[in-house]
Amino acid sequence: MLQIIKNANILNQQGELERKTIIIDEGKIQKITGVEDEAVLKAEQSAHSVTDASGKLVIPGLIDMHVHLREPGFEHKETIETGARSAAQGGFTTIACMPNTRPVTDSADVVKLVLDKAKEADLVKVLPYAAITKNELGRELTDFAALKEAGAIGFTDDGVGVQNAQMMKDAMSLAASMDMPVIAHCEDDSLVVGGYVTEGEFSKRHGIKGIPNESEAIHVGRDILLAEATGVHYHVCHVSTEQSVRLIRLAKSIGIKVTAEVCPHHLVLSDEDIPGMDANWKMNPPLRSPRDVQACIEGLLDGTLDMIVTDHAPHSEEEKAKGMELAPFGIVGFETAFPLLYTKFVETGLWSLDFLVKRMTADPARVFRLDTGKLEEGAPADITMIDLNQEQAVDPAAFATKGRNTPFTGWKLKGWPVQTWVDGKSVWNNTVQQ
Numbered sequence: 001m002l003q004i005i006k007n008a009n010i011l012n013q014q015g016e017l018e019r020k021t022i023i024i025d026e027g028k029i030q031k032i033t034g035v036e037d038e039a040v041l042k043a044e045q046s047a048h049s050v051t052d053a054s055g056k057l058v059i060p061g062l063i064d065m066h067v068h069l070r071e072p073g074f075e076h077k078e079t080i081e082t083g084a085r086s087a088a089q090g091g092f093t094t095i096a097c098m099p100n101t102r103p104v105t106d107s108a109d110v111v112k113l114v115l116d117k118a119k120e121a122d123l124v125k126v127l128p129y130a131a132i133t134k135n136e137l138g139r140e141l142t143d144f145a146a147l148k149e150a151g152a153i154g155f156t157d158d159g160v161g162v163q164n165a166q167m168m169k170d171a172m173s174l175a176a177s178m179d180m181p182v183i184a185h186c187e188d189d190s191l192v193v194g195g196y197v198t199e200g201e202f203s204k205r206h207g208i209k210g211i212p213n214e215s216e217a218i219h220v221g222r223d224i225l226l227a228e229a230t231g232v233h234y235h236v237c238h239v240s241t242e243q244s245v246r247l248i249r250l251a252k253s254i255g256i257k258v259t260a261e262v263c264p265h266h267l268v269l270s271d272e273d274i275p276g277m278d279a280n281w282k283m284n285p286p287l288r289s290p291r292d293v294q295a296c297i298e299g300l301l302d303g304t305l306d307m308i309v310t311d312h313a314p315h316s317e318e319e320k321a322k323g324m325e326l327a328p329f330g331i332v333g334f335e336t337a338f339p340l341l342y343t344k345f346v347e348t349g350l351w352s353l354d355f356l357v358k359r360m361t362a363d364p365a366r367v368f369r370l371d372t373g374k375l376e377e378g379a380p381a382d383i384t385m386i387d388l389n390q391e392q393a394v395d396p397a398a399f400a401t402k403g404r405n406t407p408f409t410g411w412k413l414k415g416w417p418v419q420t421w422v423d424g425k426s427v428w429n430n431t432v433q434q
């Protein structure tokens with residue numbers, strides 16, 4: 001099915017914008033050429049659809065390697081379909097979902113269920129992670145071989161840290177033997193019990209127990225040493241502290257195979273921004289100090305942190321209404337990620353547009369060896385179109401996700417996705433409303 005996207009502003013290899021036409025056929029990008037190319041004029045006559053980008057930004061589909069889709073078990077928070085729809089609305093075409101569901105994704109049957117539900121939704125590409133330990137209890141390793149064969153792309157007990165070092169080393173050794181990554185939620189439980197914000201200005205002001213930076217960094221340091229010993233690809237989830245950035249930077253400098261991610265909220269918010277005991281500001285890792293925020297920004301800029309992820313974590317309004325102490329950790333992220341970062345960093349001149357796009361497309365694809373994340377001839381037609389001039393306030397009522405739990409309500413942002421294609425199929429289109 002021949003499709004054309006014309007008058008598209010795309011980023012060239014030098015990171016500069018060029019006006020081009022993209023020809024899509026059989027789910028792949030067949031040609032990227034000048035707007036007046038004879039092939040374009042000929043193709044338009046027989047094309048099934050022609051989209052006039054009218055100078056909007058057209059980039060590879062965004063990739064999010066850390067999301068929570070909640071199904072099976074927590075469908076009141078999100079389903080694979082609603083999460084995939086939310087991802088598409090945010091410009092994401094590939095997402096990787098965490099295994100802390102009920103039942104936990106610790107068997108081939110649950111991996112298959114996730115893949116079947118994603119196929120049924122027929123929206124974005126869903127890549128399931130599998131648990132490191134059975135039921136994420138940290139006591140017994142899962143069947144890595146069966147999980148890989150079923151379609152799992154890596155192993156993680158995200159939501160909880162693997163507390164036993166020998167268990168983690170055994171997991172890394174097994175994963176390395178299968179050429180599979182271990183993805184770690186780094187948290188020492190002995191340091192976090194009773195805490196629900198970071199140990200900092202906010203916790204002191206309100207007289208509550210804080211979660212210290214070292215609760216994350218201790219596991220990062222431990223796991224780096226275990227990764228060095230086993231040779232596994234070790235990937236650090238949602239880095240939030242200065243100490244973690246420092247350890248990862250050192251590990252990379254001596255050749256240890258470690259990669260890492262950071263979330264938008266840890267780049268733009270600190271604990272000093274929390275307005276009060278509103279659970280929409282409660283997340284794990286918690287918002288850290290301004291110094292940690294700056295360390296994460298610097299780590300992303302120098303390549304210590306490889307990619308941006310959302311850690312999209314929807315909860316029901318009833319759950320979040322329980323208040324800061326009792327509500328579950330987590331905020332939604334798909335639909336605000338790009339405009340938030342574009343507004344805060346690109347519009348202000350701190351980052352180039354090319355840098356932001358790569359950290360959300362080519363870099364996660366490189367780290368996890370995906371065939372997506374590139375806008376070039378022969379690549380899958382996973383494409384996102386963004387209106388960099390569109391400015392609007394964040395309105396949770398307009399979200400496609402079931403979750404409304406965001407600290408960004410009312411923020412005026414620019415750079416909203418307006419259309420998303422997956423393998424050439426339009427899965428989100430807001431251009432008709434522009």
